[in-house]
Every structure is written in C-alpha cells, then in structure tokens.
Amino acid sequence: MNERQFKLDELVLHALESGVGQSRVIVALHGWLDNAATFNEMRQHFDDYHFIALDLMGHGYTDHRPASMPYYIWDNVSDVLAIIDQLGLEKVTLLGHSMGASIATLFAGAFPERVEKLFLIEGLAPLVYEAAELPVLMADAITKRSKMKAKKLRPYPNKESAIDVRMSGRWPVNRQAAEWLIDRGLKQTPEGYIWRSDRGLMLPSLLRMSESQVGAFLQAITVPVRLYLGDTGIYDDLWGERVKLISDVEIVRLQGNHHLHLESAAARSIAEDIKNSH
Structure with missing residues (x-):
C-alpha cells in the first residue's frame, strides 16, 4: 500500500493506494468516523486492481474542513468528483461502506455518466429529516452544537485502551481490524492519545435531505448496484422501500455485522463477488 495525496483547493485529502497501473480502478469510501484502513482486509483480494481507499474530509490523515463549515454528506460528492478528475478517469467503480455507501449513491445519482458500477456494504442512502420536523430538529441541533463545542476530549492513556474501545463498540471488530483503524485514526498528544477525526463530525446535522429528495437520487442511478448486508x-424496513427505487439492484446477504467487510470470510466473499460482477 502507498500513501497518496489529492489537493482539493486549500485542503489535502489522503488515501491508501495499491495496484497502481492496473486498468481496473476501484475508489473506496469508508464509513462515519472510520478511515481508509477499513478496506485493508478486502484490499488483499484485489491485486489486479488499482484500489484507492480515501480518508474522507475530517477523517484519518485528511485535513479538516474549516471550523465554520458543517459536515454535510453532499459535500463529499464534490470531493469524489475532484479526485476522479485528478485521476484522469472518465468512469469509475465505487465501493462504499455505511456513510461511504450513501456518498457513493448520491454521486451515482448526480453523475451517472461517471460511474461504471456501484458496490455498497451495509449502506444505501443518507439519513433524512422529515420536512414537518425540520424546524424542531434544526433548533435541537443548534443547541447541541453550542454545548458540544465547549466539551473537551478525554484522551486515552495508551493505544491499547483505544484498541479495546474500538473492539467493543456498538458494532464490534476483531483485533486486527481495530489495530488498522487505530493506527490511522489516532494521534499522540502530551495528554495522551486522541482521535485524528474532526470533532465537528460528531455534531448533529442542522439540515438533512428529505426522503423524497433521497428517492430522486436513487431513481437517477443508471448502473448495476450490488448491496451487501450482514x-x-x-437493514430495516425503510431500506426495502428505497431498494425498490433503484432500476438494477441485487442484494447479497452474508454472515457478519455492520462491519462485515473487516471479517476475513465476508471480505473474501464480497471481493470475489465484485470481481465476478466487474
């Protein structure tokens, strides 16, 4: 794996890259508060691909957005377009996990001519705010943002304690996966170890799309979609309604939780399925 940087205006986006020079290209987008290392297990099965896993804005080694700029999921669509242009690609295969899958879906709906195929792991489309609830939700988000900005991070005394926390989260991962994510996601300070990710990512959104807006993006997708679910x-009932809006989609169910792509068996199955579908 090689480190790669992309300059996006005044910000620098980092990525992990392998298989440079291969004709088939996959751009991989990680989930919320993860980083490019989340695809380390899967990457091992793509020796004959140019595989580029991004640290999205505010995550991993990538720069943080300006303090005055909220983290809206659609801003990542602009970042992905800029990267594909810098790579000199007319079309690209997108692989996304969770939040990264939602970004990939928005991109494929907005720029269908730039996507060859779409592979989604435990993610389909962004969270929404219903229009009637937006005033209350916005007020609540503004209040919470004001309170959260005043809070200080509690550092970990050592890497081992951070690894233990990552292994025992809501969606547990194995030790190797936790070490990969920690190595890229943690930094040392005089007080201890803290996450590199921007604290702004933890703040509630002032604004989200509505379900009808998300539906318009799903209906605009013109390429084959494969959705991998643990x-x-x-997965919940809302996903079923959203899936119906995609013209060409197949669901593949595998053993695993929300981070099934970090488990060796599921990662191998997903990789082989992608290569057979590509």
Whole structure:
C-alpha cells in the first residue's frame, strides 16, 4: 500500500493506494468516523486492481474542513468528483461502506455518466429529516452544537485502551481490524492519545435531505448496484422501500455485522463477488 495525496483547493485529502497501473480502478469510501484502513482486509483480494481507499474530509490523515463549515454528506460528492478528475478517469467503480455507501449513491445519482458500477456494504442512502420536523430538529441541533463545542476530549492513556474501545463498540471488530483503524485514526498528544477525526463530525446535522429528495437520487442511478448486508447489520424496513427505487439492484446477504467487510470470510466473499460482477 502507498500513501497518496489529492489537493482539493486549500485542503489535502489522503488515501491508501495499491495496484497502481492496473486498468481496473476501484475508489473506496469508508464509513462515519472510520478511515481508509477499513478496506485493508478486502484490499488483499484485489491485486489486479488499482484500489484507492480515501480518508474522507475530517477523517484519518485528511485535513479538516474549516471550523465554520458543517459536515454535510453532499459535500463529499464534490470531493469524489475532484479526485476522479485528478485521476484522469472518465468512469469509475465505487465501493462504499455505511456513510461511504450513501456518498457513493448520491454521486451515482448526480453523475451517472461517471460511474461504471456501484458496490455498497451495509449502506444505501443518507439519513433524512422529515420536512414537518425540520424546524424542531434544526433548533435541537443548534443547541447541541453550542454545548458540544465547549466539551473537551478525554484522551486515552495508551493505544491499547483505544484498541479495546474500538473492539467493543456498538458494532464490534476483531483485533486486527481495530489495530488498522487505530493506527490511522489516532494521534499522540502530551495528554495522551486522541482521535485524528474532526470533532465537528460528531455534531448533529442542522439540515438533512428529505426522503423524497433521497428517492430522486436513487431513481437517477443508471448502473448495476450490488448491496451487501450482514445478517446482524443495520437493514430495516425503510431500506426495502428505497431498494425498490433503484432500476438494477441485487442484494447479497452474508454472515457478519455492520462491519462485515473487516471479517476475513465476508471480505473474501464480497471481493470475489465484485470481481465476478466487474
């Protein structure tokens, strides 16, 4: 794996890259508060691909957005377009996990001519705010933002304690996966170890799309979509309604939780399925 940087105006976006020179290209987008290392397990099965896993804005080694700029999911669509242009690609295959899958979906709906295929892991489209609830939700988000900005991070005394926390989260991962994510996501300070990710990512959104707006993006997708779901993942009834809006989609169910792509068996199955579908 090689480190790569992309300059996006005044900000620098970092990525992990392998298989440079291969004709087939995959751009991989990680989930919320993860980083490019989340694809380390899967990457091992793509020796004959140019595989580029991004640290999205505010995550991993990538720069943080300006303090005055909220983290809206659609801003990542602009970042992905800029990166694809810098790579000199007319079309690209997108692979996304969770939040990264939502970004990939928005991109494929907005720029269908730039996407060859779409592979989604435990994610389909962004969270929404219903229009009637928006005033109350916005007020609540503004209040919470004001309170959260005053809070200080509590550092970890050592890496081992951070690894233990990452292994035992809501969606547990194995030790190797936790070490990969920690190595890229943690930094040392005089007080201890803290996350590199921007604290702004933890703030509630002032604004989200409505369900009808999300539906318009799903209906605009023109490429084949494969959605990989863990048997103990986050699929719910709303997903079923959203899936119906995509013209060409197939669901593949595998054993695993929300981070099934970090488990060796599921990661291998997903990689082989992608290569057979590509």
